[in-house]
Amino acid sequence: MARESLEDRKKRAVRIVRLLKKRYPDARCTLDFNSVHQLLVATILSAQCTDERVNKVTPALFEKYKTVEDFAAADIGELQKLIYTTGFYTNKARAIKNSARQILNEFKGRIPRQLEELIKLNGVGRKTGSVILGAGYGLAEGIVVDTHVGRISHRLGFTKNEDAIRVEKDLMRIIPRRDWIAYSHMLIDHGRMVCRARRPDCKNCFLNKLCPAAELT
DNA sequence: CTCCCGATAT
DNA sequence: ATATCAGGAG
CATH class of the missing domain: 1.10.1670.10 (Helix-hairpin-Helix base-excision DNA repair enzymes (C-terminal))
Structure with missing residues (x-):
């Protein structure tokens, strides 16, 4: 052949x-979200975890933390408890909080529209960045x-x-x-x-x- | 390369 | 008991 x-x-x-x-x-995208930042958080949580499982924890998570500022100021222990069942919860909690702080401090509160900028965020690699571009902004760099x-x-x-x-x-x-x-x-x-x-x-x-x-x- | 890690199906 | 799930960081 x-x-x-x-x-x-x-x-x-x-x-x-x-x-x-x-x-x-x-x-x-089968992740539930009402803003690009919620999509970012949900996508970080989706690492090595089903979207179905992520969608079970995000309602309570987004009820407790409503803004990027809320996530940036979150208590790590509380954050970990809320996302525990998605696995890798220490890494994910740190990534969610740190990325929120970066968005406020380095990106004026806006979530970047370029992959090159997105992957500067803690917990955001090429795959997560591409998901945010595609599902959040309808853009595709890859x-x-x-x-x-x-x-x-x-x-x-x-x-x-x-x-x-x-x-x-x-x-x-x-x-x-x-x-x-x-x-x-x-x-x-x-x-x-x-x-x-x-x-x-x-x-x-x-x-x-x-x-x-x-x-x- | 290793580590992080719980829930679920098989 | 084991493989798999919208991976990323050190």
């Missing part, structure tokens, strides 16, 4: 994206590569890399720019329901004929 050319891979990607849009027309996007892109043969940065670079050459934001949301939905980490449901997957990793036994 000959190696797939970049052009052929792009064509296959267009077909895959078309099918994904048909199947997941309403794919979007493609969000989380665990689902990385896993499925690998299975689809869009990358051979494991590192999220390299996966993103590979995807940016293949996926049309206008689809960058939707691509991540649709793959996350697909990863939760069909192309699961442990027991992917290849037999019932509408992409199985376009997927080199599909097991149709």
Whole structure:
């Protein structure tokens, strides 16, 4: 079997994206938030934790801390208690408080609209920054590569890399720019329901004929 | 590279 | 018992 050319891979990607849009027309961020700062907090909490779990702690969290100033002045112990069930709570509490202080002290209370600035915030890496740009501002400087996007892109043969940065670079050459934001949301939905980490449901997957990793036994 | 870390499904 | 969940910092 000959190696797939970049052009052929792009064509296959267009077909895959078309099918994904048909199947997941309403794919979007599943974190609950009412402001870009709430989105920032929720996204920090979502590290190695399901969005569903995050959405269970944020109502009480956003009730207690209503403004960026409130988060900047938060008692770390109280903050930890409120986010405890999302895991990594010492890191996340520190990141939430420190990033709020940075937003006030270094960004005049505004959450940056550039990835380069966003990743200066404590607890905000490339992935979290891209989520804030996409879901918060509708902007895309890159493609969000989380665990689902990385896993499925690998299975689809869009990358051979494991590192999220390299996966993103590979995807940016293949996926049309206008689809960058939707691509991540649709793959996350697909990863939760069909192309699961442990027991992917290849037999019932509408992409199985376009997927080199599909097991149709 | 290691560490941070609880909830859930299998 | 173990793998996995919208990762980031040192």
